[in-house]
Amino acid sequence: MFVFIFQTWIVIGIAFLVFELFDGSTIFFLPLSLSSFVTSAYVFALENVFLPSILFFDQWYELLLFWALLGLIISLALVKFWKRSTFDDSDVNNY
Numbered sequence: 001m002f003v004f005i006f007q008t009w010i011v012i013g014i015a016f017l018v019f020e021l022f023d024g025s026t027i028f029f030l031p032l033s034l035s036s037f038v039t040s041a042y043v044f045a046l047e048n049v050f051l052p053s054i055l056f057f058d059q060w061y062e063l064l065l066f067w068a069l070l071g072l073i074i075s076l077a078l079v080k081f082w083k084r085s086t087f088d089d090s091d092v093n094n095y
Contacts, residue, residue: 003060006047009040009067027078035071039063 013036
């Protein structure tokens with residue numbers, strides 16, 4: 001199946017990066033792109049037997065769930081990062 005080919009995840013990651021470049025208003029596609037690249041590295045490690053057998057995903061939906069949950073975790077981390085970088089000064093003269 002195509003989800004077990006690591007090049008597929010690289011193509012998906014690049015596509016989401018391009019979508020993020022065209023839609024710069026919100027950070028929606030960036031976490032999905034980063035999770036695609038991490039999933040690609042995971043699938044590559046599975047193919048080359050870098051990981052122990054307990055970490056294998058046998059079904060396609062397990063890998064998609066891993067990708068989605070990783071995207072959610074990266075998204076939450078990015079929200080925390082962006083929230084911390086804003087100023088909390090309540091002065092009306094700060095633009």
